[in-house]
Amino acid sequence: MDGYGEPGRNRGRRIVEPLGLTGTHLPGAQTTLPSPHARHYSPLMVPGAKQHDVTELNASYAWAAGGVISTLDDLTRFLAALLAGHLLQPVLQEQMFTGAPGSTYGLGIRWPLAGNRTVWGHNGMIHGSFTIAAGTHDGTHVAAANINSDNRDYPIDAFSDLFNS
Numbered sequence: 001m002d003g004y005g006e007p008g009r010n011r012g013r014r015i016v017e018p019l020g021l022t023g024t025h026l027p028g029a030q031t032t033l034p035s036p037h038a039r040h041y042s043p044l045m046v047p048g049a050k051q052h053d054v055t056e057l058n059a060s061y062a063w064a065a066g067g068v069i070s071t072l073d074d075l076t077r078f079l080a081a082l083l084a085g086h087l088l089q090p091v092l093q094e095q096m097f098t099g100a101p102g103s104t105y106g107l108g109i110r111w112p113l114a115g116n117r118t119v120w121g122h123n124g125m126i127h128g129s130f131t132i133a134a135g136t137h138d139g140t141h142v143a144a145a146n147i148n149s150d151n152r153d154y155p156i157d158a159f160s161d162l163f164n165s
Contacts, residue, residue, distance in 0.1 A: 040128030083139030
């Protein structure tokens with residue numbers, strides 16, 4: 001696997017297949033999920049409202065947030081390969097970690113922790129689901145979690161506590 005194909009082109013042959021991402025799907029406007037999958041419940045952003053099963057929904061309205069459905073195993077495998085430098089050209093890998101001059105965010109993946117430590121990852125949220133993944137700079141240690149929640153603050157706090165311990 002050379003890992004350096006054109007961005008967005010032949011993702012299956014360049015990323016999905018070589019990494020063995022068998023639980024990763026591009027659903028488009030499809031509303032059903034492949035098995036196995038978690039159930040997701042949401043009050044649909046109305047505080048105090050009844051919880052609704054929102055597992056099967058057309059997530060294409062959320063653009064990238066609904067553009068890929070993946071298992072946590074696939075997500076950690078992908079992030080480990082990305083962080084270890086197996087998916088990007090070296091110049092792009094360096095840009096991913098450094099970002100714009102004066103930025104502490106990198107290209108959306110830098111996550112500063114207590115004790116002057118940093119992990120690299122990202123999170124995503126859609127009705128009833130909050131997923132987060134992060135790992136060490138070299139990709140040797142990666143963790144991911146999915147929490148059934150619409151609360152934007154709680155999952156990040158819980159995951160930060162995990163990494164800070």
